[in-house]
Amino acid sequence: MNNIAPEIMPIPKEPALTQCDVLVVGGGPAGSTCAALLAKKGFDVIMLEKEEHPRFHIGESLLPANMPLLERLGVAEEIKKIGLLKLGIEFNSPEHEHVSLIEFSDSWNKDLSWAYQVRRSEFDEILFRNAAKNGVHTIEKCRVRDVQIDDKNIAPVHVYAEMETGQAITFEAKFIVDASGRDTFLANKYKTKQKDKKHSSSAIFGHFHQATRLPGDKEGYISIFWFEHGWFWFIPLADGTTSVGAVCWPYYLHSRKKPLDDFLWDTISLSPQLAERMKHAKLVSETHATGNYSYSSTISHGKQFIMIGDAYAFVDPVFSSGVMLAMNSAFKGAEVVETVLKEPTEIPSKLKEFQEVIKHGPKEFSWFIHRVTNPMIRELFMYPKTILKTKASVLSVLSGDIFENPKIWPSLYAFKFIYYLSSVINLKRSWVAMKRRAHNIRDVDNTVQ
Known part of the structure; x- marks a missing residue:
């Protein structure tokens, strides 16, 4: 590994053609991971990022399955320096007087028993700079505008981008990796992006000082609070800041009639358990709101491109899966690119x-x-069952251990059976919840239309 960072590729003063083996669109966790892996394999890689690191991003809670990926990427020690140790999850329900504390060490794989809470601006920059250290030509403040891909004749891919100054630049590559995140660059171009019709949500969030955390080694737990319109996350960071946000049905966010800061505080007050933890807290950041609509693309690849991370699919952040899925897809995507460029028969x-x-x-x-x-899911999380090792299997999923651990599936199927059986036994309650969910999704569809 070359520890000497290469010089940033100079941008020509006039539109010009810049060639490379692989062009990566997007410098988040997926793009930076894939670019670094490909550069290590000897490919000439250019990575374009529309913003400049460090930049704000939500999604601060990592999963235990992230840890081996960070080790393989060579950044584990750097992430350790910015992270707060995360050993488990706290669930809070307005219908229960107790809290449910679950530790990752109770999952099947005892090696995946911890993770970190991280400030994403720092985390993403570490991965981005690591790509540069490994030979990737990184260009920031460069937005991709269009691409020409000829899958029939396998001609080089032409990518047209624009610097923040308005200067145009054209790239020619043998292969393109779309890691553009929720911009979904290629999915939008090919019109393959489809929203998740079974789920839709919005989010409002901010960073706070002086929020009350759990004591001792539980300080780094992520806390989940259910409330009438959805759920809250409570993510403590190493510098004393706490990220707090509500993921709710879009109709609730659309009901806002006051400034975002006030609306966030009003929303927090709807959860007495969270409000108690926040009674001394002070908002120290801008309040953000986003349409957090889940989606996926109907395609993930062509002969000269792949989509990884959120460029392919985005799911609700309740289980903190985003960064892990992005990085895992980047590792697998790097294998695809190497195969296309070196072993076409495979x-x-x-x-x-x-x-x-x-x-x-x-x-x-x-x-x-x-x-x-x-x-019913709330009941099962508030009273986790050890029968047939269902607790261990659910925790394995929440740890992100879903790709190479066949042991979890029989017990996970048993958990799902218990859920369906409980729903039948409590049919009236389940029916009311299902009707409400269907009504909320219809409201979202009507709003979008």
Whole structure:
């Protein structure tokens, strides 16, 4: 590994053609990971980032399954310096007097028993600079405007970008990796982006000082608080800041009639348990609101491109899966690119493997996400069952251990059976929750239309 960072590629004063083996669109966790891996393999890689690091991003809670990926990428020690140790999850329900504290060490794989809470501006910059250290030509403040891909004749890909100054620049690459995140660059171009019809939500969030955390080694737990319109996250960071946000049905966010700061505080007051933890807290950041609509692309690749991370799919952040799924897809995506450029006879099998992996993650997390506001799921999280090792299997999912651990599936199926059985036993309660969910989704559809 070359520890000497290469010089940033100079931008020509006039529009010019810049060639490379691989062009990566987007410098977040997915793009930076994939670019670094490809550069290590000897490919000439250019990575374009529309903003400049460090830049704000939400999604501060990592999963234990992130840790081996960070080790393989060579940045584990740097992340340790900025992270707060995360050993478990706290669940709070307005219908229960107790709290449910679950530790990752109770999952199947004892090696995946911890993770970090991180400030994403720092985390993303570490990964981005690491890509540069490994030979990637990084260009910031450069937005991709268009691309020409000729899958029939396998001509070089031409990418047209624009610097923040308005200066045009053209790239010619053998392959393009779309890691553009929620900009979904290629999915928008090919019109393959589809929203998740079973789930839709919005989010409002900010950073706070002096929020009351859990004591001792539980300080780094992520806390989840259910409330009438959705759920809250409470994520403590190493510098004393706490990220607090509400993920709610869009109709609730649309009901806002006051400034975002006031609306966020009003929303926090709807959860007495969270409000108690926030009674001494002070908002120290801008309040952000976003349409947090889940989606996926109907395609994940072509002969000269792949989509990784949120450029392919985005799911609700309730289980903090985003960074892990992004980085995991980047590792698998790097294998695809290497195969395409070096071993073309192996392309079909490698693309099939890539497709299975990139679909598997969102699918497994979505089963829980679609039901997270259901009272039966709430009961099962507030009273986790050890029968048939269902608790261990659910914790394995929440740890992100869903790709290479066949042990979890029988017990996970047992958990789902218990959920469905409980729903039947409590049919009236389940029916009311299902009707409310369907009504909320219809309201979203009507709003969008």
